[in-house]
Amino acid sequence: MDAVQEQAVSAPAVSALDTTVPAPEGISADEIALYDRQIRLWGVQAQEKIRNANILLITMKALSNEIAKNLVLAGIHSLTVVDHALVTEADLGAQFFITESDLGQNRAAAAAPQIRKLNPRVQVIVDTDNIMSKGAAFYGSFDIVIATDLQPDTLNIINTATRINHKPFYAAGVHGFYGFIFSDLIQHEYVVEREKSNRATMLQAETQTRSVVDVKTKKENGKSIEMVRKRELYSTWYLASDAASLPAEYLKSRRRLKAVTPILSCLRALWEFMTFQDGRLPSTSEDLKLFTVLATQKHKALGLPDETLRSETLRKFLGQVGSEIAPVTAVLGGQLAQDVINVLGSRQQPIQNMVVFNGDTMEAPMYPLHPDGALGEGLLPLSVGAESGAILNGGNLAMNGVVPIFQSEIVEV
Amino acid sequence: MARDQFNQKSLGIPLNTMVKETDKSEQARILMVGAGGIGCELLKNLVLVGFGEIHIVDLDTIDLSNLNRQFLFRHEHIKKSKALVAKEAAHKFNPNVKLEAHHANIKDRQFNVEWFKGFTMVFNALDNLDARRHVNKMCLAAEVPLIESGTTGFNGQVQVIKKGQTACYDCTTKETPKSFPVCTIRSTPSQPIHCIVWGKSYLLSEIFGASEDESPEMDHSKDTENGMYSSKEIEKLRQEAQALKQIKEAIGSDTFPQLLFNKVYKDDITRLRSMEEMWKTRRPPGPLDYETIIKEVPEIGMSKERILKDGQRIWNLQENTIVFKDSLERLSARLQTMKSSSNGSSAEPIITFDKDDDDTLDFVTASANLRSIIFGIETKSRFDIKQMAGNIIPAIATTNAIVADLFLTYIQVFLSPFAPERLLASDRIRAPNPDCEVCSVAQTRLLVDMSRATLNDLVEDFLRMELGYGDELSVKNEVGLLYDPEETENLSKKLSELGIKSDSFLTVTDEDEDNPRVNLVLNVRESSTELDDKPIKGLDISASSEAELPTSPIPRRKKPAPPVQPALTNGHANGKKEGSDPISSAAKKRTASEALDGDSPDATRKKHQPNGQGTTENDDLIIIEDDGAILIDD
Structure with missing residues (x-):
């Protein structure tokens, strides 16, 4: 509940506070006029940070269309789009930067002119290389890395590279009505403003991942306002996608476990299936069997009750695998882009660390999925984190553990 | 069909067909009112999903401060019609969709009840209370489902309105601009x-x-x-x-x-x-x-x-x-x-x-x-x-994108051939407010021979003789009172002399003290031919055989309902601080487990957190009641 109350107090304070401060050098009156409605929401300082951000966006499909649109409209400095695939007819179904005349063209190159038109102030850079050909150094020149619709082990490699470079990383994917957003911000600090309560705010841990690291107070209109600096710690895609468990407070409560969406188990099963089947999606009845076994194992490993994973859910999920539809990519792309903006502005609590979207129920619950033990930078020496995650969560290593793949080109850096 | 393969796969063949078939009578025709922040996003989704025909109505022109979120518009479009530019831009997303743009006010007379009846569904993507109430009224009269939406800063909401089944937009009091x-x-x-x-x-x-x-x-x-x-x-x-x-x-x-x-x-x-x-x-x-x-x-x-x-x-x-x-x-x-x-x-x-x-x-x-x-x-x-x-309301692209997406649920609800009853099966749909002056009323279209119909024809012949009203009744139009037992001087005047035209609305209030009828809203339609017998005919309500019986065609008023809290009206009342919404607070208590047990595409009004803050350490769906839009600080 904490976060909610803080949000309630801090949101209006942004406009009251930030906007009275002189605009930073460089942000022009034209830009203030263009971005007027959003500056009133997050303040001119946050806009300045957005304006300086260089973002890497990997794979230009429907989900990335939405992310690109939202970030470019918001006024980032540059967007680098990496995609080596060519536009197919199926791409026309949910992607709005391309038309029939782009069939057979590179997907990033085809989308770029339309992305540029959204906001000519933003530099849009096209890279038609296969992302797998990039070394770790490539990622060092971006402020935030976003990878969409990729293989689980490719995400693992990219996340390893972002950890080496100390860069925030987002992964997201969509399967018809279902999808996910994962984030590894490594260690992220942000300031919430709230009216000071009678109880003093202690410098202490609030959850497994979040702690209060600093509190300052100021007077505003006769009210005492607290500026509370909080720190969130993260772990890697490798852990969150498989071995990491739900937080202790979930595991203690049957009611809460019952409420966890079975789509989380389905996604984990799908990731494992793809990892062991050369990246292909389940399609045959043979695949359905294997997928059912995997999903049941994942569900159990998460400690979720059997009855919440119904065969109907599994069938429905498999029916959606691999497709993209516009309304779902809009909500996921909207959530992801907003979190990127919030992280740049450092004024809002960010995603921690897995959001599972279920279009059947129109819900997007968030689950912090972490190993026990050190998080954040503390995970760095074991950047892929296999050992700590698998051992501490015990039991399912043989089934779940995917041996981390160190691409030589990344490790050499 | 390759363009369509994912929609086919995800929506299922029957629903996908229903959305698109252009040669069938049940083809989906969509009306979208407003082509601003939500409208741009919604139009993109509707076009990509591939609805057969979409009409866009907006009277506004494009302004520089729109460009940070209304992504169909560019700098060179400033001062041009939103509806027309949106149509051109969205057409490229899917050339198979038929788009019609109207650069006009939705309150114009050309958009009458008959016109609204031609749509399968209406989407409101508006920014003001007045137009929202108008579309609400028209959709109730035309019995077309309406999906209402609004955003303020990080928050947004969607409400589904279907006559007789859900609360309407006016079932809860809206905050009026502060004075x-x-x-x-x-x-x-x-x-x-x-x-x-x-x-x-x-x-x-x-x-x-x-x-x-x-x-x-x-x-x-x-x-x-x-x-x-x-x-x-x-x-x-x-x-x-x-x-x-x-x-x-x-x-x-x-x-x-x-x-x-x-x-x-x-x-x-x-x-x-x-x-x-x-x-x-x-x-x-x-x-x-x-x-x-x-x-x-x-x-x-x-x-x-x-x-x-x-x-x-x-x-x-x-x-x-x-x-x-x-x-x-x-x-x-x-x-x-x-x-x-x-x-x-x-x-x-x-x-x-x-x-x-x-x-x-x-x-x-x-x-x-x-x-x-x-x-x-x-x-x-x-x-x-x-x-x-x-009265500026902060607005950003991402919230609009997410709210536009929530419409998806309602497309399923209204079009899915498999689940027509889902809407009623849910206990989280808010029932209509029995005291609502807009939706908890009886309605009929009235065929009127304008050349001769007088107010007396309406009051005596139609209301009293045919429908069985007693002495105590009043008739009002948008301007004011036309008739009550003390105000009789208009009776001999023709309706046309009283400023009543085709598509005018009249409200009849039963002032009977013991067992009054609900209000009756009459939608006037001018008869193209001269009516031979009576100059006024009810099109949807037939005469009761015996007046004053409880079997009156107009239902009696129910007992007063408990007072309803003011509704949450994001962006509706020019950005004033929101009240709390009974449905939103119900949703607050709603856990994911309840959601799993319940029927799915049912949430009437759900505030959506674009950044996942809706869930904290506990997985309840938490609604943030406040936002950055408080403009008047008192």
Whole structure:
């Protein structure tokens, strides 16, 4: 509940506070006029940070269309789009930067002119290389890395590279009505403003991942306002996608476990299936069997009750695998882009660390999925984190553990 | 069909076919009202999903400040029609969809009930209360499902409205724009907004426009309520206004800024201060003198260009005075140009406040801040005053994208051939408010022979004889009362003489004390041919055989329902602070487990957190009640 109350107090304070401060050098009156409605929401300082951000966006499909649109409209400095695939007819179904005349063209190159038109102030850079050909150094020149619709082990490699470079990383994917957003911000600090309560705010841990690291107070209109600096710690895609468990407070409560969406188990099963089947999606009845076994194992490993994973859910999920539809990519792309903006502005609590979207129920619950033990930078020496995650969560290593793949080109850096 | 393969896969073949089939009578025809922030996003989704036919209605043109989120529009589209540009842009996303754009007001008569009946579904993507209520009324009359939406900053909501099955938009009271007692504005301001309203609705309009009394922000109802504001005091204010009118004669002259300044900031304040009983519990105001301030302006570093460029910073006394003088001169020059070009032909030219008109904004900023200084109130930057005076609601692309997406659920609900009953199966759909004057009414279309139908034909023949109404009833239209037992002089007049036209609405209220009927809303349709027998016929309600029986075709009113809390109206009441919504708070308690057990596409109103803050350490769906849109701080 904490976060909610803080949000309630801090949101209006942004406009009251930030906007009275002189605009930073460089942000022009034209830009203030263009971005007027959003500056009133997050303040001119946050806009300045957005304006300086260089973002890497990997794979230009429907989900990335939405992310690109939202970030470019918001006024980032540059967007680098990496995609080596060519536009197919199926791409026309949910992607709005391309038309029939782009069939057979590179997907990033085809989308770029339309992305540029959204906001000519933003530099849009096209890279038609296969992302797998990039070394770790490539990622060092971006402020935030976003990878969409990729293989689980490719995400693992990219996340390893972002950890080496100390860069925030987002992964997201969509399967018809279902999808996910994962984030590894490594260690992220942000300031919430709230009216000071009678109880003093202690410098202490609030959850497994979040702690209060600093509190300052100021007077505003006769009210005492607290500026509370909080720190969130993260772990890697490798852990969150498989071995990491739900937080202790979930595991203690049957009611809460019952409420966890079975789509989380389905996604984990799908990731494992793809990892062991050369990246292909389940399609045959043979695949359905294997997928059912995997999903049941994942569900159990998460400690979720059997009855919440119904065969109907599994069938429905498999029916959606691999497709993209516009309304779902809009909500996921909207959530992801907003979190990127919030992280740049450092004024809002960010995603921690897995959001599972279920279009059947129109819900997007968030689950912090972490190993026990050190998080954040503390995970760095074991950047892929296999050992700590698998051992501490015990039991399912043989089934779940995917041996981390160190691409030589990344490790050499 | 490759373009369509994912929609086919995800929506299922029957639903996907229903959405698209263009040669079937049940083809989906969609009306989207509003092509702004939500509209752009929604249109993209509707077009990509591939609805057969989509109509877009918007009367607005594109503005620079739209471009940060209304992604169908570019810089070169500024000042062009939103509906037309949106149509052109969205067409490229899927050439198979038929799009129609109407650059028009949805309240125009061409968009009548019959026209609304031609749609499968209506989506509201509007920004104002008035148009929302209108579309709500039309959809109820046409019995077309309506999906209503709104966003404010990070928050948004979607509400589904279906006649008889869900609450309608007007089932809960909406907050109307805030107004202030005149005495607060004129004599005892205590907050920045009071001084802003003074600058915008009093000073600016006294000098350049219509008089303050016409401003909805000024509430005269309390004028004489408290003893402090006697009729004598009102008389003095009148005299002050008179004196101001005399100063107005000097508009355009070099001395005008000084005259006006000393009038409103020195003489009026000195007089106000002399009313000692007013300042026993308040800090008395301190008059300002123009010459004294101007003398203190340093020689360098005070150019008006530099001040005006800095809209983010709060200006000091001297800076505000310089801007006051400068903006007053700009406005005066403009008014004189307007006067000379109008050649005295039409009405006196006026200048009214527009947040995007820098001259008026500068003037309101400076005059409000000067008044704030006098009363010891916090001063504000021009950027902030623009928001407060212009009722600006923060708006971002991502929230609009997400809200537009929530519509997906309703597409399923209304079009899915498999789950037509789902909407009713849910216990989270809010039932209609039985006292709602808009949806809990009986409705009928009325076929009228306009050449001869009189009010008496309606009251006596149709309502009393055919429908069995008793003596106690009243008939109203949008303008006011047409008939009640004491108001009978209109009875002999033709409906056409009373300003009733085709597509007019009439409301019949049963004033019977014991067992009144619900209100009856009549939608007038002009008969194209002369009706042979009676000049008025009900199209949807047949006559009851025996009058005054409980089997009257109009249902009786139910017992009063418990009071309903004000609804959460994001972006509806010009950005005023939201109340809490009973459904939202119900959703707050709703856990994911309940959601799993329940039927799925059912959430009536769900606030959506774009950044996942809806879930904290506990997995309940948590709704943040507040947002960054509080414009009026009291």
